[in-house]
Amino acid sequence: MSKKEVVHLYKKVIEDLKSLIEKGEYKKGDLLPSENDLCRSYDTTRVTIRQALSALANMGYITRKHGKGSIVSEPKTGLGILSLSGVTVGVGDQKLTTSILQKPTKQNWPDDFFYQLDEIESDAGCIFFSRLRYIDNVPVLYEETHITNVDLPHFSSRSLENRSLFKILKDNYKIEVKEGEQKIWAIHADKNISALLNIKTTHPIVHMKRRLQTNNKKLRIYSSLYCNTEENFLQDSF
Amino acid sequence: MSKKEVVHLYKKVIEDLKSLIEKGEYKKGDLLPSENDLCRSYDTTRVTIRQALSALANMGYITRKHGKGSIVSEPKTGLGILSLSGVTVGVGDQKLTTSILQKPTKQNWPDDFFYQLDEIESDAGCIFFSRLRYIDNVPVLYEETHITNVDLPHFSSRSLENRSLFKILKDNYKIEVKEGEQKIWAIHADKNISALLNIKTTHPIVHMKRRLQTNNKKLRIYSSLYCNTEENFLQDSF
DNA sequence: GAAATTAACTTGTATATACAAGTTAATTTC
Protein backbone atom coordinates (compact mmCIF):
# COMPACT_ATOMS: atom_id res chain seq x y z
CA MET A 1 0.00 0.00 0.00
CA SER A 2 1.19 3.49 -0.75
CA LYS A 3 0.55 4.74 2.75
CA LYS A 4 3.75 4.53 4.73
CA GLU A 5 3.43 1.76 7.22
CA VAL A 6 4.32 2.58 10.79
CA VAL A 7 5.96 -0.23 12.65
CA HIS A 8 6.05 0.47 16.33
CA LEU A 9 9.42 -0.08 17.85
CA TYR A 10 8.32 -2.56 20.49
CA LYS A 11 6.75 -4.71 17.78
CA LYS A 12 9.93 -4.60 15.72
CA VAL A 13 11.88 -5.78 18.77
CA ILE A 14 9.45 -8.67 19.18
CA GLU A 15 9.73 -9.72 15.55
CA ASP A 16 13.52 -9.38 15.49
CA LEU A 17 14.07 -11.50 18.60
CA LYS A 18 11.42 -14.02 17.59
CA SER A 19 13.13 -14.50 14.23
CA LEU A 20 16.52 -14.98 15.85
CA ILE A 21 15.11 -17.59 18.22
CA GLU A 22 13.21 -19.40 15.47
CA LYS A 23 16.30 -19.44 13.26
CA GLY A 24 18.34 -20.96 16.06
CA GLU A 25 20.65 -17.99 16.57
CA TYR A 26 19.58 -18.21 20.22
CA LYS A 27 19.10 -21.74 21.51
CA LYS A 28 17.43 -23.25 24.51
CA GLY A 29 19.16 -22.07 27.66
CA ASP A 30 20.89 -19.12 26.00
CA LEU A 31 20.51 -15.68 27.52
CA LEU A 32 19.13 -12.95 25.29
CA PRO A 33 21.00 -9.63 25.43
CA SER A 34 20.15 -7.81 28.66
CA GLU A 35 17.47 -5.15 28.73
CA ASN A 36 20.16 -2.48 28.89
CA ASP A 37 22.02 -3.98 25.94
CA LEU A 38 18.81 -4.04 23.89
CA CYS A 39 18.15 -0.41 24.88
CA ARG A 40 21.47 0.51 23.39
CA SER A 41 20.93 -1.61 20.27
CA TYR A 42 17.54 -0.07 19.54
CA ASP A 43 18.29 3.39 20.99
CA THR A 44 15.28 3.21 23.26
CA THR A 45 14.22 2.82 26.88
CA ARG A 46 13.63 -0.13 29.18
CA VAL A 47 9.86 0.33 29.13
CA THR A 48 9.75 -0.31 25.39
CA ILE A 49 12.16 -3.23 25.58
CA ARG A 50 10.36 -4.74 28.56
CA GLN A 51 7.07 -4.60 26.71
CA ALA A 52 8.60 -6.63 23.88
CA LEU A 53 10.22 -9.14 26.24
CA SER A 54 6.99 -9.52 28.16
CA ALA A 55 5.19 -10.39 24.94
CA LEU A 56 7.85 -12.96 24.05
CA ALA A 57 7.53 -14.50 27.50
CA ASN A 58 3.74 -14.66 27.11
CA MET A 59 4.18 -16.49 23.81
CA GLY A 60 6.48 -19.01 25.43
CA TYR A 61 9.71 -18.04 23.62
CA ILE A 62 11.62 -16.96 26.74
CA THR A 63 11.57 -17.22 30.49
CA ARG A 64 12.47 -14.19 32.60
CA LYS A 65 14.74 -14.69 35.63
CA HIS A 66 15.01 -11.90 38.17
CA GLY A 67 18.66 -10.75 38.38
CA LYS A 68 19.80 -13.18 35.68
CA GLY A 69 18.22 -12.42 32.31
CA SER A 70 15.89 -13.69 29.61
CA ILE A 71 16.47 -17.35 28.95
CA VAL A 72 15.42 -18.94 25.69
CA SER A 73 12.84 -21.65 26.28
CA GLU A 74 12.94 -25.17 24.97
CA PRO A 75 11.56 -25.21 21.45
CA LYS A 76 8.19 -26.85 21.08
CA THR A 77 8.16 -30.41 19.98
CA GLY A 78 4.40 -30.65 19.85
CA LEU A 79 1.78 -29.16 17.60
CA GLY A 80 1.19 -25.54 18.46
CA ILE A 81 -2.37 -24.46 17.79
CA LEU A 82 -3.38 -23.32 21.26
CA SER A 83 -2.24 -19.75 20.96
CA LEU A 84 -2.13 -16.81 18.59
CA SER A 85 0.84 -17.99 16.61
CA GLY A 86 -1.09 -19.76 13.92
CA VAL A 87 -0.32 -23.45 13.47
CA THR A 88 3.27 -24.35 14.28
CA VAL A 89 5.17 -27.56 14.61
CA GLY A 90 8.32 -28.29 16.53
CA VAL A 91 11.74 -27.80 14.96
CA GLY A 92 13.57 -30.76 13.62
CA ASP A 93 12.94 -32.92 10.60
CA GLN A 94 9.19 -32.58 10.77
CA LYS A 95 7.52 -30.70 7.92
CA LEU A 96 4.14 -29.09 8.18
CA THR A 97 2.23 -28.71 4.95
CA THR A 98 -1.29 -27.58 4.16
CA SER A 99 -3.74 -28.43 1.45
CA ILE A 100 -6.94 -26.53 0.73
CA LEU A 101 -9.97 -28.79 0.61
CA GLN A 102 -12.56 -26.06 0.19
CA LYS A 103 -11.30 -22.82 -1.39
CA PRO A 104 -12.46 -19.55 0.19
CA THR A 105 -16.04 -18.82 -0.86
CA LYS A 106 -18.47 -16.18 0.24
CA GLN A 107 -21.57 -17.51 1.92
CA ASN A 108 -24.16 -16.82 4.55
CA TRP A 109 -23.42 -17.97 8.07
CA PRO A 110 -24.62 -21.50 8.72
CA ASP A 111 -27.77 -21.82 10.77
CA ASP A 112 -26.96 -22.47 14.42
CA PHE A 113 -23.41 -21.30 13.96
CA PHE A 114 -21.24 -22.48 16.85
CA TYR A 115 -20.52 -19.00 18.16
CA GLN A 116 -22.99 -16.21 18.74
CA LEU A 117 -22.65 -13.54 16.07
CA ASP A 118 -23.40 -9.86 16.46
CA GLU A 119 -25.63 -7.99 14.05
CA ILE A 120 -22.84 -6.52 11.94
CA GLU A 121 -21.38 -9.97 11.45
CA SER A 122 -24.69 -11.59 10.71
CA ASP A 123 -25.43 -9.03 8.02
CA ALA A 124 -21.97 -9.16 6.48
CA GLY A 125 -21.92 -12.89 5.88
CA CYS A 126 -18.70 -14.84 5.88
CA ILE A 127 -15.94 -16.37 3.83
CA PHE A 128 -15.64 -20.09 4.37
CA PHE A 129 -12.76 -22.45 3.57
CA SER A 130 -11.25 -25.62 4.92
CA ARG A 131 -7.75 -27.01 5.15
CA LEU A 132 -6.04 -30.27 5.92
CA ARG A 133 -2.64 -30.14 7.61
CA TYR A 134 0.03 -32.78 7.29
CA ILE A 135 3.14 -33.51 9.30
CA ASP A 136 5.62 -35.41 7.16
CA ASN A 137 2.78 -36.17 4.74
CA VAL A 138 0.60 -37.68 7.46
CA PRO A 139 -2.74 -35.84 7.88
CA VAL A 140 -3.02 -34.64 11.48
CA LEU A 141 -5.37 -31.65 11.51
CA TYR A 142 -8.57 -30.73 9.70
CA GLU A 143 -9.74 -27.15 10.05
CA GLU A 144 -12.86 -25.34 8.88
CA THR A 145 -12.66 -21.56 9.00
CA HIS A 146 -15.31 -18.84 8.74
CA ILE A 147 -14.15 -15.22 8.53
CA THR A 148 -16.51 -12.26 8.79
CA ASN A 149 -16.80 -10.92 5.26
CA VAL A 150 -15.77 -7.37 6.01
CA ASP A 151 -12.94 -5.39 4.39
CA LEU A 152 -11.58 -8.41 2.52
CA PRO A 153 -11.70 -7.56 -1.19
CA HIS A 154 -10.46 -10.29 -3.50
CA PHE A 155 -9.83 -12.62 -0.60
CA SER A 156 -11.66 -15.48 -2.30
CA SER A 157 -9.23 -15.45 -5.19
CA ARG A 158 -6.14 -15.75 -3.02
CA SER A 159 -4.18 -18.96 -2.76
CA LEU A 160 -3.82 -20.28 0.76
CA GLU A 161 -1.85 -23.41 -0.08
CA ASN A 162 1.10 -23.73 2.30
CA ARG A 163 0.71 -20.11 3.33
CA SER A 164 -0.16 -18.59 6.66
CA LEU A 165 -3.65 -17.15 6.90
CA PHE A 166 -2.48 -14.72 9.57
CA LYS A 167 0.35 -13.49 7.34
CA ILE A 168 -1.95 -13.02 4.34
CA LEU A 169 -4.38 -11.03 6.47
CA LYS A 170 -1.58 -8.92 7.88
CA ASP A 171 0.40 -8.29 4.71
CA ASN A 172 -2.55 -7.66 2.41
CA TYR A 173 -5.28 -6.27 4.65
CA LYS A 174 -3.46 -4.91 7.73
CA ILE A 175 -5.50 -7.27 9.83
CA GLU A 176 -3.79 -8.61 12.95
CA VAL A 177 -5.09 -11.28 15.26
CA LYS A 178 -5.19 -9.89 18.76
CA GLU A 179 -6.75 -12.37 21.11
CA GLY A 180 -9.11 -15.27 21.20
CA GLU A 181 -10.88 -17.96 23.08
CA GLN A 182 -11.34 -21.63 22.53
CA LYS A 183 -13.29 -24.63 23.68
CA ILE A 184 -11.84 -28.11 23.66
CA TRP A 185 -13.33 -31.60 23.71
CA ALA A 186 -12.14 -35.13 23.22
CA ILE A 187 -14.46 -36.86 20.74
CA HIS A 188 -14.67 -39.79 18.38
CA ALA A 189 -14.07 -38.82 14.79
CA ASP A 190 -17.20 -39.10 12.64
CA LYS A 191 -16.98 -40.85 9.25
CA ASN A 192 -16.00 -37.74 7.35
CA ILE A 193 -13.29 -36.64 9.75
CA SER A 194 -11.86 -40.14 10.12
CA ALA A 195 -11.60 -40.42 6.35
CA LEU A 196 -9.80 -37.07 6.15
CA LEU A 197 -7.41 -37.90 9.00
CA ASN A 198 -6.98 -41.50 7.86
CA ILE A 199 -8.03 -43.01 11.20
CA LYS A 200 -10.76 -45.30 12.51
CA THR A 201 -14.01 -43.80 13.74
CA THR A 202 -13.33 -45.25 17.18
CA HIS A 203 -10.15 -43.20 17.37
CA PRO A 204 -10.18 -40.37 19.94
CA ILE A 205 -9.35 -36.91 18.58
CA VAL A 206 -9.17 -33.40 19.98
CA HIS A 207 -11.95 -31.13 18.76
CA MET A 208 -11.66 -27.36 19.18
CA LYS A 209 -13.82 -24.38 18.40
CA ARG A 210 -12.08 -21.02 18.42
CA ARG A 211 -13.05 -17.43 17.98
CA LEU A 212 -10.31 -14.92 17.27
CA GLN A 213 -10.60 -11.16 17.55
CA THR A 214 -8.59 -8.92 15.27
CA ASN A 215 -7.62 -5.25 15.19
CA ASN A 216 -10.62 -4.83 12.90
CA LYS A 217 -13.45 -4.96 15.39
CA LYS A 218 -15.96 -6.10 12.80
CA LEU A 219 -13.83 -8.97 11.57
CA ARG A 220 -13.50 -12.19 13.51
CA ILE A 221 -12.06 -15.55 12.61
CA TYR A 222 -13.94 -18.67 13.64
CA SER A 223 -12.35 -22.10 13.39
CA SER A 224 -13.49 -25.62 14.04
CA LEU A 225 -10.56 -28.03 14.28
CA TYR A 226 -10.16 -31.78 14.51
CA CYS A 227 -6.79 -33.05 15.53
CA ASN A 228 -5.27 -36.52 15.72
CA THR A 229 -2.86 -36.36 18.65
CA GLU A 230 -1.61 -39.92 18.61
CA GLU A 231 1.80 -39.04 17.19
CA ASN A 232 1.75 -35.28 17.74
CA PHE A 233 0.45 -33.93 21.02
CA LEU A 234 -0.73 -30.33 21.27
CA GLN A 235 1.69 -28.09 23.11
CA ASP A 236 1.26 -24.75 24.79
CA SER A 237 3.00 -22.36 27.16
CA PHE A 238 1.43 -19.79 29.42
CA MET B 1 4.69 -15.14 59.17
CA SER B 2 6.16 -12.44 61.28
CA LYS B 3 7.99 -10.81 58.39
CA LYS B 4 5.88 -8.00 57.00
CA GLU B 5 4.58 -9.04 53.62
CA VAL B 6 5.05 -6.61 50.79
CA VAL B 7 2.23 -6.56 48.30
CA HIS B 8 3.19 -4.73 45.16
CA LEU B 9 0.64 -2.21 44.10
CA TYR B 10 0.09 -3.59 40.59
CA LYS B 11 -0.65 -7.00 42.07
CA LYS B 12 -3.16 -5.50 44.49
CA VAL B 13 -4.90 -3.83 41.57
CA ILE B 14 -5.07 -7.15 39.76
CA GLU B 15 -6.55 -8.95 42.76
CA ASP B 16 -9.03 -6.17 43.52
CA LEU B 17 -10.40 -6.00 39.99
CA LYS B 18 -10.40 -9.76 39.58
CA SER B 19 -12.45 -10.11 42.77
CA LEU B 20 -14.95 -7.53 41.62
CA ILE B 21 -15.38 -9.28 38.28
CA GLU B 22 -15.68 -12.72 39.86
CA LYS B 23 -18.23 -11.43 42.37
CA GLY B 24 -20.29 -9.99 39.54
CA GLU B 25 -19.85 -6.34 40.49
CA TYR B 26 -18.69 -5.90 36.91
CA LYS B 27 -20.55 -7.98 34.36
CA LYS B 28 -19.91 -9.00 30.80
CA GLY B 29 -19.89 -5.94 28.59
CA ASP B 30 -19.35 -3.48 31.45
CA LEU B 31 -16.50 -1.01 31.25
CA LEU B 32 -14.00 -1.03 34.08
CA PRO B 33 -13.03 2.41 35.42
CA SER B 34 -10.69 4.15 33.01
CA GLU B 35 -6.95 4.03 33.49
CA ASN B 36 -7.05 7.61 34.71
CA ASP B 37 -9.82 6.87 37.18
CA LEU B 38 -7.87 3.90 38.55
CA CYS B 39 -4.77 6.09 38.86
CA ARG B 40 -6.74 8.42 41.06
CA SER B 41 -8.27 5.58 43.08
CA TYR B 42 -4.91 3.96 43.79
CA ASP B 43 -2.86 7.18 43.82
CA THR B 44 -0.48 5.83 41.23
CA THR B 45 0.54 6.17 37.57
CA ARG B 46 -0.70 4.73 34.31
CA VAL B 47 2.30 2.41 33.94
CA THR B 48 1.36 0.58 37.13
CA ILE B 49 -2.34 0.47 36.27
CA ARG B 50 -1.61 -0.65 32.71
CA GLN B 51 0.55 -3.48 33.97
CA ALA B 52 -2.36 -4.73 36.07
CA LEU B 53 -4.88 -4.36 33.25
CA SER B 54 -2.54 -6.12 30.84
CA ALA B 55 -2.35 -9.07 33.21
CA LEU B 56 -6.15 -9.19 33.50
CA ALA B 57 -6.44 -9.14 29.73
CA ASN B 58 -3.91 -11.97 29.45
CA MET B 59 -5.97 -14.03 31.89
CA GLY B 60 -9.10 -13.47 29.83
CA TYR B 61 -11.02 -11.30 32.31
CA ILE B 62 -11.16 -8.18 30.14
CA THR B 63 -10.72 -7.01 26.60
CA ARG B 64 -8.98 -3.72 25.90
CA LYS B 65 -10.48 -1.38 23.26
CA HIS B 66 -8.37 1.47 21.97
CA GLY B 67 -10.15 4.77 22.74
CA LYS B 68 -13.03 3.05 24.53
CA GLY B 69 -11.91 1.22 27.65
CA SER B 70 -11.51 -2.15 29.33
CA ILE B 71 -14.55 -4.32 28.70
CA VAL B 72 -15.38 -7.22 30.96
CA SER B 73 -15.32 -10.48 29.04
CA GLU B 74 -17.99 -13.12 28.97
CA PRO B 75 -17.57 -15.37 31.98
CA LYS B 76 -16.36 -18.84 31.19
CA THR B 77 -18.95 -21.51 30.92
CA GLY B 78 -16.45 -24.30 30.41
CA LEU B 79 -13.90 -25.94 32.61
CA GLY B 80 -10.88 -23.75 33.03
CA ILE B 81 -7.68 -25.73 33.50
CA LEU B 82 -5.64 -24.45 30.57
CA SER B 83 -4.05 -21.52 32.33
CA LEU B 84 -2.51 -20.43 35.57
CA SER B 85 -5.74 -19.87 37.42
CA GLY B 86 -5.97 -23.30 38.94
CA VAL B 87 -9.11 -25.26 38.14
CA THR B 88 -12.16 -23.09 37.60
CA VAL B 89 -15.69 -23.70 36.41
CA GLY B 90 -18.16 -21.30 34.88
CA VAL B 91 -20.49 -19.28 37.04
CA GLY B 92 -24.02 -20.43 37.52
CA ASP B 93 -25.49 -23.31 39.39
CA GLN B 94 -22.57 -25.60 38.78
CA LYS B 95 -20.52 -26.57 41.80
CA LEU B 96 -16.94 -27.74 41.63
CA THR B 97 -15.79 -29.98 44.44
CA THR B 98 -12.64 -31.95 45.05
CA SER B 99 -11.86 -35.15 46.87
CA ILE B 100 -8.38 -36.36 47.72
CA LEU B 101 -7.79 -39.91 46.57
CA GLN B 102 -4.13 -40.09 47.56
CA LYS B 103 -3.04 -37.77 50.36
CA PRO B 104 0.26 -35.90 49.92
CA THR B 105 3.16 -38.24 50.61
CA LYS B 106 6.87 -37.84 50.21
CA GLN B 107 8.43 -40.18 47.70
CA ASN B 108 11.15 -40.54 45.11
CA TRP B 109 10.37 -39.51 41.59
CA PRO B 110 8.92 -42.33 39.51
CA ASP B 111 11.28 -43.90 37.04
CA ASP B 112 10.82 -42.44 33.57
CA PHE B 113 8.98 -39.45 34.97
CA PHE B 114 7.05 -37.67 32.23
CA TYR B 115 9.12 -34.49 32.39
CA GLN B 116 12.85 -34.23 32.51
CA LEU B 117 14.04 -33.24 35.97
CA ASP B 118 17.14 -31.28 36.82
CA GLU B 119 19.65 -32.52 39.39
CA ILE B 120 18.33 -30.45 42.28
CA GLU B 121 14.87 -31.81 41.71
CA SER B 122 16.03 -35.38 41.30
CA ASP B 123 17.89 -35.22 44.58
CA ALA B 124 15.09 -33.51 46.49
CA GLY B 125 12.43 -36.05 45.68
CA CYS B 126 8.80 -35.09 45.46
CA ILE B 127 5.47 -34.91 47.19
CA PHE B 128 2.79 -36.88 45.40
CA PHE B 129 -0.99 -36.71 45.70
CA SER B 130 -4.05 -37.23 43.54
CA ARG B 131 -7.46 -35.61 43.35
CA LEU B 132 -10.79 -36.25 41.73
CA ARG B 133 -12.88 -33.22 40.74
CA TYR B 134 -16.66 -33.20 40.49
CA ILE B 135 -19.08 -30.82 38.83
CA ASP B 136 -22.46 -31.12 40.51
CA ASN B 137 -21.31 -34.43 42.01
CA VAL B 138 -20.36 -35.88 38.64
CA PRO B 139 -16.66 -36.84 38.39
CA VAL B 140 -15.08 -34.95 35.49
CA LEU B 141 -11.36 -34.64 36.18
CA TYR B 142 -8.73 -36.89 37.70
CA GLU B 143 -5.39 -35.29 38.51
CA GLU B 144 -2.10 -36.68 39.75
CA THR B 145 0.36 -34.11 41.06
CA HIS B 146 4.07 -34.27 41.90
CA ILE B 147 5.68 -31.27 43.57
CA THR B 148 9.42 -30.91 44.04
CA ASN B 149 10.00 -31.55 47.75
CA VAL B 150 11.79 -28.30 48.50
CA ASP B 151 10.86 -25.72 51.13
CA LEU B 152 7.54 -27.38 51.95
CA PRO B 153 7.66 -28.30 55.65
CA HIS B 154 4.55 -30.00 56.99
CA PHE B 155 2.96 -30.01 53.56
CA SER B 156 2.06 -33.67 53.82
CA SER B 157 -0.10 -33.06 56.85
CA ARG B 158 -2.18 -30.36 55.22
CA SER B 159 -5.74 -30.96 54.11
CA LEU B 160 -6.37 -30.25 50.44
CA GLU B 161 -10.03 -31.22 50.38
CA ASN B 162 -11.99 -28.54 48.52
CA ARG B 163 -9.09 -26.15 48.82
CA SER B 164 -6.93 -24.55 46.18
CA LEU B 165 -3.42 -25.94 45.96
CA PHE B 166 -2.20 -22.61 44.56
CA LYS B 167 -3.73 -20.73 47.48
CA ILE B 168 -2.21 -23.08 50.07
CA LEU B 169 1.20 -22.70 48.47
CA LYS B 170 0.85 -18.94 48.36
CA ASP B 171 -0.61 -18.35 51.81
CA ASN B 172 1.58 -20.80 53.70
CA TYR B 173 4.83 -20.96 51.73
CA LYS B 174 4.91 -17.73 49.67
CA ILE B 175 5.10 -19.86 46.58
CA GLU B 176 3.43 -18.43 43.48
CA VAL B 177 2.89 -20.16 40.19
CA LYS B 178 4.45 -18.08 37.46
CA GLU B 179 4.22 -19.85 34.15
CA GLY B 180 3.93 -23.25 32.66
CA GLU B 181 3.65 -25.49 29.69
CA GLN B 182 1.38 -28.33 28.78
CA LYS B 183 0.92 -31.14 26.34
CA ILE B 184 -2.50 -32.36 25.32
CA TRP B 185 -3.79 -35.59 23.79
CA ALA B 186 -7.13 -37.20 23.14
CA ILE B 187 -7.03 -40.76 24.43
CA HIS B 188 -9.22 -43.62 25.50
CA ALA B 189 -9.53 -43.95 29.24
CA ASP B 190 -7.83 -47.01 30.65
CA LYS B 191 -9.67 -49.23 33.16
CA ASN B 192 -8.53 -47.26 36.18
CA ILE B 193 -9.36 -43.82 34.79
CA SER B 194 -12.73 -44.95 33.41
CA ALA B 195 -13.66 -46.30 36.82
CA LEU B 196 -12.70 -43.03 38.46
CA LEU B 197 -14.55 -40.89 35.91
CA ASN B 198 -17.49 -43.29 35.72
CA ILE B 199 -17.26 -43.76 31.94
CA LYS B 200 -16.67 -46.59 29.51
CA THR B 201 -13.13 -47.41 28.42
CA THR B 202 -14.09 -46.62 24.84
CA HIS B 203 -14.94 -43.09 25.89
CA PRO B 204 -12.61 -40.39 24.54
CA ILE B 205 -11.07 -38.11 27.17
CA VAL B 206 -8.59 -35.26 27.18
CA HIS B 207 -5.23 -36.14 28.72
CA MET B 208 -2.79 -33.41 29.75
CA LYS B 209 0.65 -33.26 31.21
CA ARG B 210 1.71 -29.94 32.68
CA ARG B 211 4.80 -28.48 34.23
CA LEU B 212 4.44 -25.27 36.23
CA GLN B 213 7.25 -22.97 37.30
CA THR B 214 7.01 -21.03 40.51
CA ASN B 215 8.80 -18.07 42.07
CA ASN B 216 10.88 -20.67 43.88
CA LYS B 217 13.20 -21.77 41.10
CA LYS B 218 13.83 -25.15 42.68
CA LEU B 219 10.17 -25.96 43.09
CA ARG B 220 8.03 -27.08 40.18
CA ILE B 221 4.57 -28.56 40.01
CA TYR B 222 3.93 -31.44 37.64
CA SER B 223 0.42 -32.63 36.87
CA SER B 224 -1.07 -35.41 34.81
CA LEU B 225 -4.77 -34.87 34.16
CA TYR B 226 -7.58 -36.89 32.66
CA CYS B 227 -10.72 -35.02 31.78
CA ASN B 228 -14.14 -36.13 30.58
CA THR B 229 -15.30 -33.32 28.30
CA GLU B 230 -18.64 -34.74 27.23
CA GLU B 231 -20.70 -32.39 29.38
CA ASN B 232 -18.01 -29.83 30.22
CA PHE B 233 -15.66 -28.66 27.50
CA LEU B 234 -12.34 -27.09 28.39
CA GLN B 235 -12.26 -23.34 27.89
CA ASP B 236 -9.41 -20.90 27.50
CA SER B 237 -8.65 -17.34 26.47
CA PHE B 238 -5.45 -15.96 25.08
C1' DG C 1 -33.57 18.23 13.23
C1' DA C 2 -29.67 16.17 10.76
C1' DA C 3 -24.95 16.44 9.55
C1' DA C 4 -20.48 18.14 10.31
C1' DT C 5 -17.13 19.68 13.36
C1' DT C 6 -14.90 20.10 17.67
C1' DA C 7 -13.85 18.81 22.40
C1' DA C 8 -13.03 15.63 25.77
C1' DC C 9 -12.60 11.50 26.88
C1' DT C 10 -10.24 6.74 26.26
C1' DT C 11 -6.20 3.35 25.36
C1' DG C 12 -1.58 2.78 22.79
C1' DT C 13 3.34 3.86 22.32
C1' DA C 14 7.21 5.93 24.14
C1' DT C 15 11.02 8.63 26.82
C1' DA C 16 13.31 9.35 31.24
C1' DT C 17 14.54 8.10 35.75
C1' DA C 18 14.93 5.85 40.43
C1' DC C 19 15.18 2.30 43.70
C1' DA C 20 14.36 -2.83 45.07
C1' DA C 21 15.84 -7.31 44.76
C1' DG C 22 18.26 -11.37 42.56
C1' DT C 23 22.65 -13.21 40.36
C1' DT C 24 27.37 -13.45 39.35
C1' DA C 25 32.11 -11.86 39.20
C1' DA C 26 35.83 -9.58 41.46
C1' DT C 27 38.18 -8.49 45.49
C1' DT C 28 39.57 -8.94 50.15
C1' DT C 29 40.49 -11.44 54.22
C1' DC C 30 42.19 -15.18 56.74
Added chain:
DNA sequence: GAAATTAACTTGTATATACAAGTTAATTTC
Protein backbone atom coordinates in the same frame (compact mmCIF):
# COMPACT_ATOMS: atom_id res chain seq x y z
C1' DG D 1 43.31 -21.56 48.45
C1' DA D 2 38.76 -21.11 50.59
C1' DA D 3 35.41 -18.18 52.51
C1' DA D 4 33.45 -13.78 53.11
C1' DT D 5 32.53 -9.40 51.35
C1' DT D 6 31.85 -6.07 47.87
C1' DA D 7 30.92 -4.48 43.22
C1' DA D 8 28.64 -4.72 39.09
C1' DC D 9 25.68 -6.65 36.64
C1' DT D 10 20.69 -8.32 35.87
C1' DT D 11 15.31 -8.02 36.08
C1' DG D 12 11.23 -6.17 38.92
C1' DT D 13 8.38 -2.27 40.49
C1' DA D 14 7.33 2.34 40.15
C1' DT D 15 6.82 7.61 39.24
C1' DA D 16 6.36 11.25 35.80
C1' DT D 17 5.31 12.94 31.38
C1' DA D 18 4.20 13.48 26.30
C1' DC D 19 2.09 12.56 22.05
C1' DA D 20 -0.61 9.22 18.82
C1' DA D 21 -4.78 7.27 17.72
C1' DG D 22 -9.61 5.56 18.65
C1' DT D 23 -14.34 6.62 20.65
C1' DT D 24 -18.03 9.30 22.19
C1' DA D 25 -20.37 13.51 23.63
C1' DA D 26 -21.12 18.29 22.90
C1' DT D 27 -21.46 22.05 19.90
C1' DT D 28 -22.07 24.40 15.62
C1' DT D 29 -23.80 24.83 11.11
C1' DC D 30 -27.20 24.50 7.71
